[in-house]
Amino acid sequence: MYQKNTIKTIRWGIIGLGAIANDFASDLNRVSNTVIQGVASRSSTKAKDFAKKHKAQKFYDSYVDLLADESIDVVYIATPHHLHLEWTLKAIKAKKAVLCEKPLGLNALQVRQMMNAAKSEKVFLMEALWTRFNPTMEAVLKQLKSNPIGKLRLLKADFCFHALDQSTEHRIFNLELAGGSILDIGIYPVFLAYILFGKPQEIKAYSQFHQGGSELQTSVLLNYQDCQAQLFSSFAFRSEMKAQLYGEKGQLCIDADWFQSDSYRLLTQEGEQVYNHPKKGIGFCHEIEAVNTALRKGKTEEARWTLQNSLELIELLDEIRKQVGAIYDFE
Template sequence: MPKTVRWGVLGLGNIAKKFADDIKLVPDCKLEAVASSDMSRAKSFASIYKVNRFYDNYDDLFKDSEVDIIYIASLNNNHYKHSANAIKHNKAVLCEKPLAINESQVKDLVYLSNERGVFLMEALWTRFNPVFDQLLKWISEGQIGKIKYIYASFSFNGTDRSHDSRLFNPEKGGGSLLDIGIYPLFLSYQLLGYPISIISDAIKSETGVDKQIAMIFSYKDSQALLYSSFSHNEDMRSKICGERGEIYIDSRWHESKSITLSNNKKTKKKIEFIGKGYFYEIVESNKCIREKRIESNKWTHKNSLDLVKLMDTVRAQNNIIYPNE
């Protein structure tokens, strides 16, 4: 039988609840311990998900000898220090996106992963979901020919949130780019690679972070129009246009269960997920741990470094600076 991979979860907000639901669906996998800075939250979470141990501090989770891998679901500004501390305690890490807030921090994490021989992956769950696999399959088969244009956006109305919320507080790594703009950037990068040039323009909140931002990535023979916003809702449907056809990923494209190929005819595929969609990145992490690998072939350390460099470039163009950078 495969080794049972024992998980810990650090940071017990809404996304951690969805993640914990999906852990229960993965064979040979167990949620072993959870940690929060708030004991009542940790105790409640552990009770709901029937977890053996819960902590009101993160150090005890790092030191827990019965945990193999920790899912980091804390605020953006804490991803770096929590991931680094986990790796230093020889815990494998699946860290929510963004892996860290700048290239320097991601470089440090990759160095630690390599030095310690410990698995590290950014939790870009879209990359592992079945609809994205179908997208890559159609493109590799040449169904739409050479890609010429990508459109992708991610928006929701967060205008009711306070300046101290994770969306707008720079101390918490706020701004639409790091929170949700990372998804459109990921799509363009995954399909077309690193762009030759980037043009971007942000509308900032009173706190100095971007509340909405538009970007154009230019390649030798292709372009991508990318956008993210906390200012409004929208139908989040993405499109990938090639010389011979198009692919449309239905709303909300980063977690969609349906995708349409349009060339000489229309082919629509609906793919049911197991769980809420986190199942697939959990499976990939478990596989890498069992194979004693420090990174996934599907989303490598280099991929995370490239992605954060793109975000650094966009932030520099718009003078978006976080404290203590």
Template sequence: MGEATIKWGILAAGGIAGSFAGDLAHASNGEAYAIGSRNLEKAKAFAEKFGIPKAYGSYEELVADPEVDAVYVATPHPYHKENVLMALRAGKAVLCEKPFTVNAAELEELVAYAREHKLFLMEAMWTRFLPVIRRVREWLAAGRIGEVRMVKADFGFRAGWDPAGRLLNPELGGGALLDAGIYPVSFASMVLGPHPQTIQSTAHIGETGVDEHFSVLLTYENGAVASLNGAVRLAIGNDAYIHGTNGKIYIPGFLNATTATLYVEGEEPETVTDDRTFRGYAYEAEAVGQALNAGLTENSDISLDESLAILRLMDQIRGQWGLKYPFE
């Protein structure tokens, strides 16, 4: 007997929701079944574009649909806590966009509820599930580059000046760390773990009062270091490097990786490529489906404990800059 097909409900009809909905056509065990928006006309247009059977003019109606197995939360991160909680209270499995919440205190509440009610909950760190990143993890697990001593990961882009938009507006949890920085911070956690011994950081706080770009240096108990940079008003390289005592791994455009190269001393370079024709969100959707079909409430590739540790780390980094949001 094959896997049951997971009927997905998509909560919010913005850009990333569209990317996820489009990718579900490539998932082996899931389908886009319903879309919920605060605007019914917008929901209907979204449903028509992606061939989704059900369209709702509220999030409440979406999570109340008994046919929906899992809800993908795609709202801006200040709304994640209330939206995830709504879906969990309706008994749904939840995949929530990153960052999971604005701070660790919010996530602690969600994790406690999900665990108490034995409901599936996962952060949508889609990078972890890409075939290229899975191969990178295999190389690391096999010790191909020796002991990992250094990680460097950057993600940044130059967004237009829009003080009211979500990237720069403190009322919407704006700033580089939460929007772009979650990628390099999570990547370092994947390689070196989420518990550095020391944290050093600096940021440029712009006119709106949020971080426009930042740099973080993490050191670990074993002597390893991670150098991480992020930006929303500065186009920087989006690559990652992992250096070990016997070689290195280079991942260009690591967050949506389609290739990575392994360099081992004394050996020819080894390159892995992924020629997928879709964005890559299908892989995380499949992972949720596999977990649900196996009766699991978490995914070991990005556990709730790790997501919590990452947010606690980001809280500490933000604390070093004195950056607190109006709603905190």
């Protein structure tokens, strides 16, 4: 266990060395008092090459061996979705702090298992929803407290990119790997609605499916007492990916790509005002710094994105998948 203010350099391990892990590792090397202590892949060659590229101290061809490394403080889990539960639980059992890629679990049952394990072992656990820590997102949430566009009435947000050239074996379409847009990218607009409005009173969702059987694109309507959220995710085309928030006295637009944007704008009767908030590196630095700070303070959660937040978010995604029939055989 960590003692408050005793750690100066946070030593990270990475499990699962795909594209997102590459970006994450690049940003780890941009954060002060942070070192990549070890990386693990089931391919020794891949682990070695990754370690060389990102200046990791050690590399492993076994996830288990990385978790046994006592010099590692915190593990970033970047495996495909269906492996999050297994390796998060094993990391927690090994007394490692854990930052697990979104979605934290495939469903609420899995997330509760992780929460209970982390609380039992008294170790840090957080879902890697990097957008929550993006400077633009932080600024938007702060700005909205002053009610700049009046009573909020509508959110429009999407996350779409073209992937129809990928085979049905690709992770985004492979049902055995929990493929489909909802958990992969649909989580982002649902997260935005949740962080702005909380839990809705009513959910309506509609999906269309890929030829291999996985969910291809989904429309979601979240109904609240005084406002609504219109959300969409798709692997069939690329959208503008702006997030638009409408109030009775104006609009707030988070510029493209909204989930990693460097700016937003207010449109009111007084005109348009642009606010720039550049992110560090690729954008993972802020999330990394949040974890590092929490560990240095001896905390087991980060207040801006708690385990309860992750549970409530996955419950919304559970209901969406239930309504459209995007359920996996292994659940």
